[in-house]
Amino acid sequence: xxxxxxxxxxxxxxxxxxxxxxxxxxxxxxxxxxxxxxxxxxxxxxxxxxxxxxxxxxxxxxxxxxxxxxxxxxxxxxxxxxxxxxxxxxxxxxxxxxxxxxxxxxxxxxxxxxxxxxxxxxxxxxxxxxxxxxxxxxxxxxxxxxxxxxxxxxxxxxxxxxxxxxxxxxxxxxxxxxxxxxxxxxxxxxxxxxxxxxxxxxxxxxxxxxxxxxxxxxxxxxxx
Numbered sequence: 001x002x003x004x005x006x007x008x009x010x011x012x013x014x015x016x017x018x019x020x021x022x023x024x025x026x027x028x029x030x031x032x033x034x035x036x037x038x039x040x041x042x043x044x045x046x047x048x049x050x051x052x053x054x055x056x057x058x059x060x061x062x063x064x065x066x067x068x069x070x071x072x073x074x075x076x077x078x079x080x081x082x083x084x085x086x087x088x089x090x091x092x093x094x095x096x097x098x099x100x101x102x103x104x105x106x107x108x109x110x111x112x113x114x115x116x117x118x119x120x121x122x123x124x125x126x127x128x129x130x131x132x133x134x135x136x137x138x139x140x141x142x143x144x145x146x147x148x149x150x151x152x153x154x155x156x157x158x159x160x161x162x163x164x165x166x167x168x169x170x171x172x173x174x175x176x177x178x179x180x181x182x183x184x185x186x187x188x189x190x191x192x193x194x195x196x197x198x199x200x201x202x203x204x205x206x207x208x209x210x211x212x213x214x215x216x217x218x219x220x221x222x223x224x
Contacts, residue, residue, distance in 0.1 A: 047197075047216060055194035061159050063123070063151030066136040071149045073193050079117040080217060081189040082199075085165045085182055087126035088138045093184050096201075098122060101186065102142035103206035104213070113217050116191060124150035125160070125167040126180060163187045163195050188213070190220060 043051050060073040084101060086094035101120055108118065122139050124130035127150045130138075135148025150156070160167060160183075167182035188197035197216060199209060 044219065046212075047219060050199060050212065051197045051216065052195065055190060055192065055196045056162075057194055058162050058189075059158075061155050061162075063149050063155055063159075064132065066132045066139065066148035068132060071147075071151075076189045077193040078191050079119055080113065080191060080213075081119050081121055082213075083121050083123055083163065083187040083189065085123045085125055085160055085167060087124050087180050087182070088130050088134055089126065090180070090182075093182070097184055097186075098139070098142040098146075100201045100206055100209070102146075104210045105143050105145070107207050107210035108213065112214060116217075118213075120146040122146060122148050123156070123159070124148065125156050125182060127151060127153060127156065129176065164198065188216065196220065 058073060058076075063071040065071045065075075082101065082104075084094075084097055086097065088094070105118075105120055112118065120139075120143060122135070124135060130148075130150050132148070135150065139146035139148040156167075159165075165183040165185070165187065167180050170179050170181060172178040184201065186199040186201065187195060188199060190196045199212065201209065204212075
């Protein structure tokens with residue numbers, strides 16, 4: 001149902017890749033500027049470019065999950081979380097990325113980090129069209145445990161800015177006919193509720209991404 005369409009796929013993917021790279025560089029630049037007085041932690045070579053120089057504290061926010069519950073910073077604490085920003089009407093990037101994430105979770109298996117859980121969260125930047133019911137069916141298509149989340153435009157803008165994601169609406173011929181340019185990266189949140197890494201699915205097989213996530217969790221102390 002949500003298989004990617006071939007038309008415009010390459011152009012959209014290339015734009016998303018460029019947006020993701022720019023957003024990641026901006027995030028790293030802000031951290032370097034704001035924390036230039038802090039002694040850096042030297043990460044292992046294989047994690048450089050994935051882990052941030054240091055975890056980034058996030059301000060609280062309030063969105064709504066596909067079950068109607070409040071989704072805020074507290075929902076990111078106590079477990080690992082992988083965030084992806086997109087929208088259900090996305091023709092190519094989102095279904096490919098969410099399919100990728102579904103494969104990653106399949107390879108991680110059940111309870112890969114012991115008692116510390118990991119959750120996959122699809123945050124819709126299209127609250128006008130993405131109802132809780134639509135989000136519920138969409139995320140379940142890729143993994144029954146995934147969570148769909150959306151909320152007010154101002155809150156979405158604030159959260160994407162915090163993590164270094166990006167999106168912009170490209171208006172079509174009618175009020176409901178539009179596409180959204182957005183980041184294609186995954187944002188890794190530690191059980192502390194802090195952003196610790198940005199993972200790109202480009203040229204990375206799901207099995208490699210799963211191993212990278214395990215590597216990060218082990219390196220950072222698991223349930224830290």
